[in-house]
Amino acid sequence: MSDAELKQKLATCWRILNKLGLFDIYGHISCRVPGSDTFYITATLGSTKEVFKPDSLVLCDYTGKKLGGNGTVPLEVVLHSVLHKTREDAVCVAHVHPYYSMALAIAGIPFSPVTLQGAPLGDGVPVYEKSEILVNEEHGKKLLGAVGSAKAILLRGHGVITVGASIEETTYLTIYLEENCKYLLEAAKAGKAVPLTREEIKERMDQMAESAKKGNPYKRIFDLFDEKTRQ
Numbered sequence: 001m002s003d004a005e006l007k008q009k010l011a012t013c014w015r016i017l018n019k020l021g022l023f024d025i026y027g028h029i030s031c032r033v034p035g036s037d038t039f040y041i042t043a044t045l046g047s048t049k050e051v052f053k054p055d056s057l058v059l060c061d062y063t064g065k066k067l068g069g070n071g072t073v074p075l076e077v078v079l080h081s082v083l084h085k086t087r088e089d090a091v092c093v094a095h096v097h098p099y100y101s102m103a104l105a106i107a108g109i110p111f112s113p114v115t116l117q118g119a120p121l122g123d124g125v126p127v128y129e130k131s132e133i134l135v136n137e138e139h140g141k142k143l144l145g146a147v148g149s150a151k152a153i154l155l156r157g158h159g160v161i162t163v164g165a166s167i168e169e170t171t172y173l174t175i176y177l178e179e180n181c182k183y184l185l186e187a188a189k190a191g192k193a194v195p196l197t198r199e200e201i202k203e204r205m206d207q208m209a210e211s212a213k214k215g216n217p218y219k220r221i222f223d224l225f226d227e228k229t230r231q
């Protein structure tokens with residue numbers, strides 16, 4: 001993937017998540033530059049979230065230092081840098097504050113996958129218990145300890161972080177983490193939420209592994225959301 005393609009795709013991810021209402025005015029996404037120790041991250045300033053453009057990105061190293069690009073490095077850059085640095089599979093990292101995902105952690109209800117779309121999160125979504133802004137090395141270490149190898153983590157009273165091996169996967173995880181949390185909460189309010197069984201999760205993941213043989217299984221969904229959110 002060329003630099004221009006990466007920036008374009010990151011901007012598309014931003015637009016999709018924004019159009020779906022998964023951002024308030026905060027939040028940022030980042031993507032590792034292939035074959036380097038650097039990543040692009042959405043700038044705090046220099047663009048409004050509504051009209052985010054590929055050139056509104058900042059290039060950073062793993063210490064979170066700005067190496068180039070337009071705008072200001074987000075305050076919480078450390079949550080991106082530690083994941084890109086430590087986890088090979090953390091190609092794209094999103095941090096947003098979506099309503100239902102936040103409400104779930106605030107309610108103290110453990111995450112469980114209740115939809116087929118939530119199956120990729122079937123290994124669990126832990127909670128970062130302390131409600132605080134993540135701004136320094138110590139926070140970065142705490143985050144790594146709390147998230148382990150999970151694809152997403154709920155930050156109690158704060159937001160969520162999703163971690164994918166591609167921009168498409170992170171987009172998917174962010175959308176369906178929120179959707180899954182919405183159903184889970186609604187069902188819990190109605191009296192009972194019935195999670196997917198281990199067999200159901202495995203069956204769904206086997207299907208996805210099969211389609212992954214033909215390419216990134218999240219690409220088609222990403223393209224569909226890209227189309228849908230342009231309308």
Ligand SMILES: [Zn+2]
Binds near residue numbers: 076159
């Ligand atoms: Zn935050």
